[in-house]
Amino acid sequence: MESLINYLLQFGQLNQQQADLISRKTTFLELKKDEYFSEAGKTPKRIAFILEGILRVCYYNSKGDEITKYFIEEHNFAVDINSYNQKIPSSEYVQAVSTCKLLIFTTEAWEELSSTIIPWDGIIAKITERALIEKVNKLSPMLSEDATSKYLAFLEKFPALANKVPLSYLASYLGITQSSLSRIRRSIR
Structure with a gap:
């Protein structure tokens, strides 16, 4: 309370x-x-x-x-x-x-x-x-960025959320496929 x-x-x-x-x-x-x-x-x-x-x-x-x-x-x-x-x-x-x-x-x-x-x-x-x-x-930046930029911007704005949200929800939010998100995550590690 x-x-x-x-x-x-x-x-x-x-x-x-x-x-x-x-x-x-x-x-x-x-x-x-x-x-x-x-x-x-x-x-x-x-x-x-x-x-x-x-x-x-x-x-x-x-x-x-x-x-x-x-x-x-x-x-x-x-x-x-x-x-x-x-x-x-x-x-x-x-x-x-x-x-x-x-x-x-x-x-x-x-x-x-x-x-x-x-x-x-x-x-x-x-x-x-x-x-x-x-x-x-x-939402505004999400409209014009490429998939990798969207994901990196998400990580910057919401670092605590990235590992708490299922990949399918995150991919949907970013407007990309789950397989694309998996590739992006592997490439930036």
Whole structure:
């Protein structure tokens, strides 16, 4: 719980009473590897804060291929924000890459925090803005680089993830085949 409060405090001020209320509004959830936090076709009704583990956001393209959009590491929020805010079914899956320990906010709890804690919406807006900037910064270079450059950039930005994520997920994220990724990894050792 302390990691959640410390994370929130990076984006705004909270007093002890507000921090206690936030703590009371969460529940703990452990997801095993490969379990889904949310699924395509369903409207998200909860938001997770990752205490431990890695989640991935993925979807199926028109050919039926599974595509990894991005990974979410610990000490970050996880939700399909567009679907959640608009209350529409998601087109993405959020899946545990490893065993994950999560703090869960229901929609009702989230809305209560918004109506009770004056700085809440401002804090969440700053978190959302930072997450969107990070997402753009992760994806933009990936569009123009060759496969080796993409992999090297991934290693530079996410050194801890490289050995924690299955090769198939990493290859999908990089937009290359698993065999190409294996060749690249062998060539740079």
